[in-house]
Amino acid sequence: YVPPSRHTITRRLKRLHVLHRKKLFDDLKHVDYISITTDFWANRQNQSFLVITGHYFKSDDINLKSTVLNFSKFNERHTSHQISRILKRKLRELNISHKVIVITCDGANNMVRDLDLYAKRLWCVAHRLHLTITNAFGLWITKKVEMQVPQMMK
Incomplete structure (x- = not known):
């Protein structure tokens, strides 16, 4: 071939x-x-x-x-x-x-x-659903926000 x-x-x-x-x-x-x-x-x-x-x-x-x-x-x-x-x-x-x-x-x-x-x-419904789930599970939380969370809880 x-x-x-x-x-x-x-x-x-x-x-x-x-x-x-x-x-x-x-x-x-x-x-x-x-x-x-x-x-x-x-x-x-x-x-x-x-x-x-x-x-x-x-x-x-x-x-x-x-x-x-x-x-x-x-x-x-x-x-x-x-x-x-x-x-x-x-x-x-x-x-x-x-x-x-x-x-x-x-x-x-x-x-x-x-x-x-x-x-x-x-x-687009798929984009909206993706954003909803991602935000609900906190998958886009940045390191800066993660460090502030314990301080906010005090």
Whole structure:
């Protein structure tokens, strides 16, 4: 067995990307309204990525579709203005910015401020639950606070 060369793999991946993108654009043409979820994550090298997922019904189908609309490296500062600007640009590129009715994201201030001006925003229930449990068990108590607790108990 001789594995394909990196050039062959690169060519095939580019072809798959073009085909997937075309199918996505075709699907989104038949969508009247779309809800999106968005979040950041970082890899082990601390590079930041923004993912935008779309949730929609095609006009000829009653089954909910969920698909990644964009996954890209985010080199900008994580300010609400930068996030909103990039998000709006990505949605315009997909020609769906006028179809977005709800944006679901975590409750971080940088995700909240400008997104409220764009569409109705919902907090992600999983993020809220995580915050509730973490705070309930005191998992985010810092060393400084831990040292102050015995003094407060006196």
